[in-house]
Amino acid sequence: RRKATIKAYRAALAVTDNQAVWVQLGRTLLKSGRVDEAVSALNQALIRRFDATPATQDAHHALASALLMKRQWARASYHFVKSVDLGLPREATQCRAGKWTVREGWTTSKHVKVHPLPRREIEMAVSTCITAAAHRLSAATAKDAEQPTDAYTEPVTQRSVLPSEGEWAYVLVELSDVHLQGRHPSSLFHAQPICVFYVGSSTASGMLPADFGTIDHEGNATYSKLIPTPLMLRKVDGTTFSLIDLRGKTAGLYALRVEQASRLLLLLKAVLTKQKMGELGVDLDAQMQLLVPKEIMPLIHLLRGSTFAANGIVSRLISKQSVLVYEWLPGVRYTFQKLILLEWAPNMQEEPTSSKLLTLKHTKQRWRTLHEPLYSLRLPPRMPLLLHRAAMASLNPPTDLEQGSQPRILFYARSSMHEWRSVRGESRLLSLLIERFGNARMLVYTDEIVDLRRVHSIFSNADAVVAPHGRGLSNIIFCQAKTQLFFFPTTDAESAKRIEMYSATGTPNSTDTTADTDANADTDEDTDEDTEMDAHTAADATTTTLPKLRSATRAKQAILCDFITDKDRCLSPRDMYFSHLAAALNIRLIVLPFAISHFYGNYSVSPQRAAAIVD
Numbered sequence: 001r002r003k004a005t006i007k008a009y010r011a012a013l014a015v016t017d018n019q020a021v022w023v024q025l026g027r028t029l030l031k032s033g034r035v036d037e038a039v040s041a042l043n044q045a046l047i048r049r050f051d052a053t054p055a056t057q058d059a060h061h062a063l064a065s066a067l068l069m070k071r072q073w074a075r076a077s078y079h080f081v082k083s084v085d086l087g088l089p090r091e092a093t094q095c096r097a098g099k100w101t102v103r104e105g106w107t108t109s110k111h112v113k114v115h116p117l118p119r120r121e122i123e124m125a126v127s128t129c130i131t132a133a134a135h136r137l138s139a140a141t142a143k144d145a146e147q148p149t150d151a152y153t154e155p156v157t158q159r160s161v162l163p164s165e166g167e168w169a170y171v172l173v174e175l176s177d178v179h180l181q182g183r184h185p186s187s188l189f190h191a192q193p194i195c196v197f198y199v200g201s202s203t204a205s206g207m208l209p210a211d212f213g214t215i216d217h218e219g220n221a222t223y224s225k226l227i228p229t230p231l232m233l234r235k236v237d238g239t240t241f242s243l244i245d246l247r248g249k250t251a252g253l254y255a256l257r258v259e260q261a262s263r264l265l266l267l268l269k270a271v272l273t274k275q276k277m278g279e280l281g282v283d284l285d286a287q288m289q290l291l292v293p294k295e296i297m298p299l300i301h302l303l304r305g306s307t308f309a310a311n312g313i314v315s316r317l318i319s320k321q322s323v324l325v326y327e328w329l330p331g332v333r334y335t336f337q338k339l340i341l342l343e344w345a346p347n348m349q350e351e352p353t354s355s356k357l358l359t360l361k362h363t364k365q366r367w368r369t370l371h372e373p374l375y376s377l378r379l380p381p382r383m384p385l386l387l388h389r390a391a392m393a394s395l396n397p398p399t400d401l402e403q404g405s406q407p408r409i410l411f412y413a414r415s416s417m418h419e420w421r422s423v424r425g426e427s428r429l430l431s432l433l434i435e436r437f438g439n440a441r442m443l444v445y446t447d448e449i450v451d452l453r454r455v456h457s458i459f460s461n462a463d464a465v466v467a468p469h470g471r472g473l474s475n476i477i478f479c480q481a482k483t484q485l486f487f488f489p490t491t492d493a494e495s496a497k498r499i500e501m502y503s504a505t506g507t508p509n510s511t512d513t514t515a516d517t518d519a520n521a522d523t524d525e526d527t528d529e530d531t532e533m534d535a536h537t538a539a540d541a542t543t544t545t546l547p548k549l550r551s552a553t554r555a556k557q558a559i560l561c562d563f564i565t566d567k568d569r570c571l572s573p574r575d576m577y578f579s580h581l582a583a584a585l586n587i588r589l590i591v592l593p594f595a596i597s598h599f600y601g602n603y604s605v606s607p608q609r610a611a612a613i614v615d
Helices: 002-015 019-031 035-047 054-069 073-086 119-134 139-144 214-218 252-271 274-280 294-303 312-317 374-378 382-395 426-437 452-460 471-478 495-505 528-538 573-584 607-614
Strands: 101-104 112-117 152-154 159-161 170-181 187-190 196-200 232-242 288-292 323-325 332-344 409-412 442-445 464-468 484-488 588-591 595-598 602-604
Touching: 002 019, 019 035, 019 054, 035 054, 054 073, 073 374, 112 119, 119 252, 119 382, 152 573, 170 196, 252 294, 252 332, 252 374, 252 382, 252 471, 252 573, 288 294, 288 312, 294 323, 294 452, 374 573, 382 452, 382 471, 382 573, 409 426, 426 442, 426 607, 442 452, 452 471, 464 471, 471 573, 484 573, 573 588
Parallel strands: 101 196, 232 288, 232 332, 288 323, 409 442, 409 464, 464 484, 484 588
Antiparallel strands: 112 170, 152 159, 170 187, 170 332, 187 196, 595 602
């Protein structure tokens, strides 16, 4: 009941001018698709700035999310940086530099060693796995299988991704005596006197959790806990290979199914060799652990006893005795004698620029600022994706019955389980598909299906997938080459404008997604004082008098995409998660016609459009 919630928050603000209420109002407005009003409310929260309060950190994170919806990448990047800065510990008296520091990316230092991995070694390991998997599949599928040396084009940015992906795009990062903490967990750091937090290749702009850092340590999202929980140390000796993602649950199934699972398979297949372990100085006779989130355990169960475990080092690392599932409790801090991460370079069109020296609440340093969609930070390179698909094909090969039921159409239904990104008219569309192709050839998938083998069988045997943007679409990583994805894309605050521009000029809307629409978006000149001044000028009027976003107020009348195409006219930058995945895996992406019924991605499909989709 978002309208009633917004009304209640505004009534509360009439009684007490509270920063946390402004933040919650801004977040609710954003979820309702009223982006301009959300930006104004969040700026009002920053006017009432108290950097020591969690609400300020939350306000910067929510404002960055709103600016993503407006495709103002550099400004969003800056506010994500502010959110990270405010998540650092307040106490810095024992820090050598007098302040905490956040390291973006990886460089060798006294407590960090970076070991580059030659691309050719990884490429050979991936090619071997693809070839082995092809023998288990049909001849046609084996012929269509992509190789890691093939180039491809990302549909949203229209950027051609070169096959090399950089000679040193993959690295092993070795950290000694390092701490890991938080519910997500969001805190990988060296404590005082070193005073360094690590955010890795994703950088501070990588959409880390809103409660990054100290609030995440306590699990205190309500801001009500003032006395810290007593610290409980858990020391882990020996060498530990980690699959923990600092973005935690904010990255959802996409990070687990696509990124982390691919990272695990690449680690086991291309890295865990006697030669590589010798180069790292890892004692193969000593204790070794694999640190994982509990959600990755189904894949590990599948790997045990498979050909992947034929390598003695791999078999030992994924055994019950060696797998360490990350468990969080308030106050628990893990300390690792040696922690090793497998990292890859972000799939960016251009290198992030360095800001000028910014003096923020807890830090004084330069930060990386992005001028292209921040979603690019979460796009894995092609080689791990191809390895993941090939490995799963070997682990769970299709049966004769599954192969004999072609063609199969898979319909991803979200209406029964999700408030957002569902299709109104879903039942009608599904009935028409069954009428045309027959009930035996139609299969409905929902997010209730979680068994890994079953999910893989469902997607790997589909010839076509009909789906809205949603977490379950991450499973297209299992689809075979040449599968067709009929896709309902998402929208943002710029979608209607871009599609109207395309209709008027014939210029694809994606050409303008790699730069900020705000002429003042460059944050190189930003300081705390500038941000406060911007907040005052941007929010002179109260949120109750601001004009509502046109695409939200006229959503039911505005048709955003009324044609079927395999072009990118209707894709928003948020669709890069799946458009990149489809392009890298040679899956044909076809955008479906729809009218928007809610800004956050609910689609209205009329009988006429449903018939056009079926045709």
